[in-house]
Amino acid sequence: MNIGRKIKNLRLKKGLTQEELGERTDLSKGYISQIERDLSSPSIETFFTIIEVLGCTPKQFFDEEERKQKVVYDEAEQTFYQDEERGYQIQWLVPESNEKEMEPIRLTLKEKGEHKTFEPSLSETFGYVLTGRILVRLGRHVYQAKAGESIYFHASEEHQIVNDHDGLSELLLVVTNSYL
Numbered sequence: 001m002n003i004g005r006k007i008k009n010l011r012l013k014k015g016l017t018q019e020e021l022g023e024r025t026d027l028s029k030g031y032i033s034q035i036e037r038d039l040s041s042p043s044i045e046t047f048f049t050i051i052e053v054l055g056c057t058p059k060q061f062f063d064e065e066e067r068k069q070k071v072v073y074d075e076a077e078q079t080f081y082q083d084e085e086r087g088y089q090i091q092w093l094v095p096e097s098n099e100k101e102m103e104p105i106r107l108t109l110k111e112k113g114e115h116k117t118f119e120p121s122l123s124e125t126f127g128y129v130l131t132g133r134i135l136v137r138l139g140r141h142v143y144q145a146k147a148g149e150s151i152y153f154h155a156s157e158e159h160q161i162v163n164d165h166d167g168l169s170e171l172l173l174v175v176t177n178s179y180l
Helices: 003-014 018-025 029-036 044-053 058-062
Strands: 079-083 088-092 102-109 124-131 133-138 141-146 150-154 159-163 169-176
Touching: 003 029, 003 044, 018 029, 018 044, 044 058, 102 159, 124 133, 124 141, 133 150, 133 169, 141 150, 159 169
Parallel strands: none
Antiparallel strands: 079 088, 088 102, 102 169, 124 150, 124 169, 133 141, 133 159
């Protein structure tokens, strides 16, 4: 077992830097680095302190059973929201995706449909137009994308996506720091 690599993986999953882990365990950043590279072995007491800060029990740490992450999500797990008045439907493709770094959705816009207007944020948005044609209003600018084209923008200005097609328009959207 590679203890150093396992400690590093736990630290990264917790979103901590070596310096932050060192501060929480009263260890230096350099010593944390040595442990993670298996250049130094912590005492039992230090080891228990490190894994406690990382939210792990000794049993969990040494459990050799491989933890499986969920990779495939079937259609039955997806959730929907429909706004008849505005003429759009959102299909969340991954359950609880608003708690993850990326949130993938399928957005369907009826003819003359428009998604709500969003305030500026630190999010990034990627979209791929599956069918139809859409307009992206981003601040004072308007961009058009048709089936087969992609959009990508920083949500640093007020923005909205609207259908610019005589019929349905559909697109896959992936946003960071979920705002959908």
